[in-house]
C-alpha cells in the first residue's frame with residue numbers, strides 16, 4: 612500500500628515538473644517570437660521602443676558566388692517558402708534585423724514568360740535578403756495585341772511603382788537574367804549602373820562595348836533628369852542603346868560593377884516569339900538625343916487594366932494604344 616502511494620506520488624511529481632517546464636518553454640518561445648515580430652514590424656517596434664539600427668554598409672550575410680537552379684513548383688509554393696520573411700501584400704520585403712538604406716523597386720517588363728517569372732521569383736528574394744535590401748518586384752505586363760514595347764513598360768513601371776510607395780532606386784530587369792554573385796549589390800549609387808556585365812549567353816561578357824541591356828539601376832533623380840525612357844520602340848531592339856544617348860545629353864554615364872561580380876546566368880535562350888524587330892529603330896536612334904525632351908515620362912499614355920497585389924510581387928497589366936501614344940509624343944514635341 613505504502614509502495615503504491617509512493618509510486619503514485621512519484622508519478623504525479625514527474626507530471627507536475629514536466630508541465631511546469633513545458634509552460635516555461637512555451638512562454639520563452641512566445642517571448643522570442645514577440646521580439647522577432649517587433650523587429651519585423653516597425654510600427655509595433657516604435658510602440659515597444661526597441662530601437663532598430665540602420666543596416667551596415669556591407670551586409671554580413673554575403674556569400675559571393677552562388678548557383679542558379681530552376682524552380683520546380685508553383686507560385687503557391689513560393690508564397691509558402693517566403694512566408695517566414697513576412698512580405699507585405701504586393702511583395703514588399705524588408706530585412707528583419709535592420710533599417711535598410713534605400714527603397715528598391717525592381718521593374719520587369721513582361722509578356723508571356725510564366726516559367727521564367729517563377730524562376731525569377733524563386734531566385735531573387737533570397738539573394739536580396741542576404742544583401743539586406745528592402746525591395747518590391749513589379750511585373751509590368753503589356754496586354755495583347757499591340758507589339759511589345761519594353762522601354763515603354765519601364766516608364767510605366769516607374770510611374771506605377773511611385774503610386775505605391777516612395778521608392779528611391781529602380782532596377783529595370785529582364786525576367787530571364789539571374790544574378791549569380793551576392794557582391795553585385797542591388798542598390799543605387801548616384802550614377803546609373805549597368806549591372807549585367809558578364810552574361811552567360813555571351814560567354815560571360817557583353818555583345819558590344821556600349822551594350823546597356825539586361826539589368827540597369829537608376830536612382831530616381833537620374834530618371835527624372837532623362838525624362839525616363841523613349842516610348843517609341845515597338846518591337847525588338849534599339850531601346851537599350853537609346854539609354855546611353857539620353858544619359859550623354861544630361862552629362863551622365865553608366866558605371867559598371869567588376870565583371871567578377873556582375874555575372875548573370877541565362878539558362879534558357881529563345882528569341883522572342885511574337886516580338887518582331889523594330890524596323891524603325893535605326894532612325895529612332897539617330898535622333899535619340901533630340902527626342903529626350905518630349906519623348907518620355909512627360910508624354911507617355913497608357914491604361915492600367917488590372918493591378919494584382921500578390922503575396923510576393925505586384926503584377927500590373929497595361930493596355931497600350933500605339934497611335935494615341937505616338938500622337939501624344941508628337942503633341943509634346945510641338946509644345947512651345
Ligand SMILES: *[C@@H]1O[C@H](CO)[C@@H](O)[C@H](O)[C@H]1NC(C)=O
Pocket residue numbers: 912913914930931932935936
Ligand atoms: C484608355 O481607356 C479609354 C476609355 O476606355 C480609351 O478611350 C482610351 O483610348 C484608352 N487609352 C489607351 C492609351 O489605351
